[in-house]
Amino acid sequence: MDLNLQTSTEGDWTVIAVSGELDLYTVTPLEDALSASVAKGDVRIALDLSQVGFMDSSSLGVLVAALKRTRERDGTVALVGVQGSPAKVLALTGLDAVFAMAPTLDALPTA
Amino acid sequence: MSVPAGATHGTDAVELRVPAEPASLATVRLFSASVGTAFGVSADVTEDLKLVLSELCAGSVGVSDTFRVTVASISGQLRVECRGTAWASGPDADRRKGILEALLPDVDYSADVVSFALDL
Numbered sequence: 001m002d003l004n005l006q007t008s009t010e011g012d013w014t015v016i017a018v019s020g021e022l023d024l025y026t027v028t029p030l031e032d033a034l035s036a037s038v039a040k041g042d043v044r045i046a047l048d049l050s051q052v053g054f055m056d057s058s059s060l061g062v063l064v065a066a067l068k069r070t071r072e073r074d075g076t077v078a079l080v081g082v083q084g085s086p087a088k089v090l091a092l093t094g095l096d097a098v099f100a101m102a103p104t105l106d107a108l109p110t111a
Numbered sequence: 112m113s114v115p116a117g118a119t120h121g122t123d124a125v126e127l128r129v130p131a132e133p134a135s136l137a138t139v140r141l142f143s144a145s146v147g148t149a150f151g152v153s154a155d156v157t158e159d160l161k162l163v164l165s166e167l168c169a170g171s172v173g174v175s176d177t178f179r180v181t182v183a184s185i186s187g188q189l190r191v192e193c194r195g196t197a198w199a200s201g202p203d204a205d206r207r208k209g210i211l212e213a214l215l216p217d218v219d220y221s222a223d224v225v226s227f228a229l230d231l
Binding site for chain 1: 209
């Protein structure tokens, strides 16, 4: 099952739109995209997960690692449009209270 | 009933055997969806089953050569037995364990076998 990523800019946010299913097998491209974004100095990264139908614990590890790296630079990672099974996984692990969450890209806070 | 390659089924049980590899995870979720359809499982329980079996299959990577899951419908419950997996292993073990324990409060597990039941 393919994972598709598209990177764009919305105001001062770097947006990575993800579609597909995120698991131990598919998460590597997202990990690479997040690492590249952090490496080039992005500190406000929004992950649009509205088209993600499944997310597992391996994916959470990648998201948490990215959050830690951006926080070291006073930045953040926001999760956008999370619904269904991914929302449940975030709630079960308590990570819905750790990440900034937004229902849509329009709802992301401005600097 | 439509089941993925690697799956077999008898009159009241289905079984899937896949290599214990990350590439098998999507097949395991497809199997879970097929089980949900075949046994008339609700959409919510089917989603939980997909998550649990995918996590258990991920836990089999590096632990075993084969991940095997057997599902049967007995007395209003879906009885599931997984072999070739560790309850929670690998770099994401703590988060995996948290997810599994939250979804499976009455799980039974030993070194190589995880079994649980979900209400239909």
